Amino acid sequence: MVTKLYLTRHAHSVYTPDEWNRPLSKRGLTDAKKVTQILANENIDVVLSSPYKRAVQTVEGVANTIGKGVIHVEDYKERRLSEAAVDDFDAAITKVWEDFTFAWPGGESNIVAQNRGIQAIFETLETYEGKNVVIGTHGNLMVLMMNYFNSSFDFYFWKELDMPDIYALTFAKTELVKTKRIWTV
Template structure:
């Protein structure tokens, strides 16, 4: 029996802080996302505690009458607690050196480990069709864990929202982008 996890990057948001809300367009995207999942079976929904991730998945959870589980490990990766004017270059460097970290931040490997733990626990759970709502950087690191070709350029091409399907069958994980 195959198990499926739909990994969603949140819809368009007003900012990067944990309490940043979706934009008006982001709320419309959340409704489109709900329709996108209309023909897919969903057993469970897990989300980042960040407001934009919760708001992304709320319409779907209401329609499907599924309680949303909040998991801190799905929070966006912390690059640094200091202001980094050259954050883009610093982020790129962390995809080359997976152990590199900046003041108060996480290395790519540290961030990857926490989200992979959520996914692996989910694959071992009773749920067959789970949604995980999270963020672009940490989601890219998750996908990189299962496909070494995923890199910084991959991250730059993600959309808001974006959806990937991770499937496991006979201990083999496959991944596919299913959002158009």
Template sequence: MNKNIYIIRHCEAEGQSSDSPLTEKGVIQANELSNFLSSDIKVDRIISSPFLRAIQTIRPFVENNNIEIELDSRLSERVLSSTFFPDWMEKLEATFRRMDLKYEGGESSNEARNRIVEVVNDIVEGNSDNTIIVAHGGVISLLLNHYDNNFGFEQWKTLSNPDVYLLHLTKNDAHYKRLWKVD
């Protein structure tokens, strides 16, 4: 087994709701991302969060390469809580230290991590060797934490919009590296 999974965080968006579109800058970023991905990355399959900003992020690449987007709700952003927290950053940080901590109407870090890991496990079982997944910073950071316990809250804060990581999986090994160069 030799699988490459390109993990993409969406470009700059106007908000956090599922129907928030990309900003003008985000649209430019999506085109730059398409050029970056087209340079030397082979892609067999694309799976995206159903959130509009994720779909709009990968759309230029899809249109230039005639590949279909599969939508998967397991790649949706994690809901921290249905309650507004003025100190949401501290609440989020606590969920990286206590992975089962769960706020009203939200999901724990373990729950969110388990669903995105399921997507990766499905990819591993499938026939595609080079897959793109497009998702969101919170759930991506939990996926990377699955492969590296040192990837936590502080690393989440360093994610950019967009961002690209390559997760390389073999029968006996899993490692990732950041491919996107942040200015």
């Protein structure tokens, strides 16, 4: 019995420092409709999401299509890079990817964020075994979770992700057996 997880990076959002309530931009809302169309043919059973508004907005159309609500899962929220705003985001994010154990003050290291995300993945695989599950999440955490199973999903892979982006991960129990990108712009 296989379980398919559709890791869905949120669509483009309007920047605000409020991580929880940052909404999708006009472009993001249009792309969220495309996410719904793409996933409409995947026989989705359940939709989980980071509680952040932009992630929920990206996948809520899928939940509406299957007649169910979005289930918020705290551990699918984005990694916290730092407690305070960083002066140079590119340098800050590069540093945490170069050293998986490094964390900026008040932030999560890659290993801490990855462990949090993987715990959520394993709980999802156990709870929804044999189902097709959409997971609305964020780029950095998404790649860290994928990296746990295959190190080729790395910093450079993250930099190439679209916003939104969708990867279908097929599991036999907790073993990743196939990864396929299903988002096309």
